[in-house]
Amino acid sequence: MAKPSRRSRGSNTIEDVARAAGVSAMTVSRVINGGKNVRESTRTAVLEAVRTLNYSPNTAARSLAAGEATHIGLLYANPSAAYLSQFLIGALQAARRAGAHLVLESCESEDADEQAEVTRRFATSDVEGVVLPPPLSESEPIMAELAAIGIPVVTVARGVPQEDGLNVQIDDYEAAVEMTRHLLELGHRNIGFIKGHPNHVASHDRARGFADALREYGVDADRAPVEQGYFTYRSGLAASERLLSLPTPPTAIFASNDDMAAATVSVAHRRGLVVPGDLSVVGFDDTALATSVWPELTTVKQPISAMAETAVELLLADLRVRRAGSPRRLIKRTLEHALIIRESSGPPFAAKRSRPQKAAG
Amino acid sequence: MAKPSRRSRGSNTIEDVARAAGVSAMTVSRVINGGKNVRESTRTAVLEAVRTLNYSPNTAARSLAAGEATHIGLLYANPSAAYLSQFLIGALQAARRAGAHLVLESCESEDADEQAEVTRRFATSDVEGVVLPPPLSESEPIMAELAAIGIPVVTVARGVPQEDGLNVQIDDYEAAVEMTRHLLELGHRNIGFIKGHPNHVASHDRARGFADALREYGVDADRAPVEQGYFTYRSGLAASERLLSLPTPPTAIFASNDDMAAATVSVAHRRGLVVPGDLSVVGFDDTALATSVWPELTTVKQPISAMAETAVELLLADLRVRRAGSPRRLIKRTLEHALIIRESSGPPFAAKRSRPQKAAG
């Protein structure tokens, strides 16, 4: 037995796998990475050895040798905490798989100069690419600064992606259409809508989806009660107050995110309305808030973690391509959303009927 | 000029710094890490060179050479999203500083066998230590499994830390005392309390703090209205309903976390009570929920990010010590909390007075 090297950590290396498979380390390396030009029999032998030894490559050694990206930045600003944690989980996963570190920086300021300043400091440290989740993905000062420094960026949920930029998103328009159809199919015809922050392009997409779905069912979209919100709980409070104070208050309210939907539920309760018996309330995003209010919210689920993973992967791929000098491909990726139907939506005027039904059931 | 090496990434290395400072690479290494035995003049020269060249060491190379921990695990379970994202930010920061990767795994199940199973799979991959935030820090199956495998663990906010374990926490008892005093000093004498999940030791500490503070002010703690809750919004709904249905309902309610406090506010509103005019409501944790309800909650802020950072640092230090074979030191660390006074707490019976005041102001 060879005496163990003075600092090995015991876990087996590519060398061990090579020995076990009866090939050289290089061949193992080729098999593990998408290796072309490896005979099928060799490949299976190597994979067999990998499995037997439960081998997993050392990311530190890998990125050192390959000279790959090691630090990718994630600049975030106060989205809902639920969104951020989901996003971080996905980004972290993808980064680790690639052997890269995630460098976090927050940028809460709305001031253009300050945003540029933070960005500059961040970018000139040692990050090789930057992931920009919303709402920062819409920030022009940041995008401009990053472009000036020449650092690759991938935006997430940027409404109007840059011509030659990387972007990951969901189809906000389509999701809003589906949610509106859900309410229409329950029988609602007087549906209120609370818009999102006007700076977010997604807000407009959602509003368009809402209106188009109404038209599809022959409802006059121009007469539909719509109030401006800003994605905050507080703005949702105000907007829903206004909607419910209308002479003919809506039987359902579609809020552009969960925070505002939660606020709407709170206002409804304060007014003695039963949700969903007297008023259906639906949200968007499926953040943790959706299930921590009562009743739990019907909402649209964004695959936040998956979007983050995809974003990191796109960025790393772009970095690789740039380094190799290959022609860049401009990539946009749209991921699937899903309607999550919970307890806050139901048929209109169900309050009186629902009680007997419950007693009977 | 030497032709650039075929794969260097351009950023300057320890070699460049050494050349600039007129010393060897090893000396630079010593200066950068807590180097002992370096002449003061040499040290300053090196640091000068480091600054000039804007040098920052390559973490991949560092952990490869030093054979240090590269993967530390973080096993989490559905705490509030706000808590998790704060925690991740801190943990990530500390991990990156040390050149380690954070490996995430979630374990939502409450079933002992399943928890053990997840833990086993997680631990036998390639993590060298595990961070356990609440509520998992209280899970015996997980702790037992980890101990059996022999992987170092650091728990966070574990009520009764293990004899020889690493743990990071705040003083729940003291924080509860301070919060209760705050209410007492506002003039409240009939204060309701909503307990946390009985499995959490922190719940008991908070309840003790509450009772002791009452006694301190001559209030009969045994007669104080206390209801059992389980840290969920829903349990808060039920508990506060019970408290407010008492013949002499309390003028203030101290909920053991923000979720239950938010639920209490909701119940109060449904009953037509003004917060804080008719009822003061305070929470614990200062999660995002605290500022996304109206009125914003008075609460206790836990330094979540800092706790996560500390936890990772403790773990890495322990790992280093173990590898060196030095005697382990058992470390517990208690971080500072803070009382955050917002709008949900005020003097009792203020509803009638406050309106004229508002009108006058």
Add this chain to the structure above:
DNA sequence: GCGGTCCGTGTTACCGCTAACAAAACAAAA
């Protein structure tokens, strides 16, 4: 049958850093 091309694999030389050891510089003791 012979040079060329492609394929599958091995060899070599690092990536950037640090542990361990060696050597030199300096100081204190004899």
Add this chain to the structure above:
DNA sequence: TTTTGTTTTGTTAGCGGTAACACGGACCGC
């Protein structure tokens, strides 16, 4: 002054991978 520590600094040999190139054999066309 010599001897014997004690610092301070340099040298060597990797850590675990991968890029680049080398090499032998199969296949091809002439």
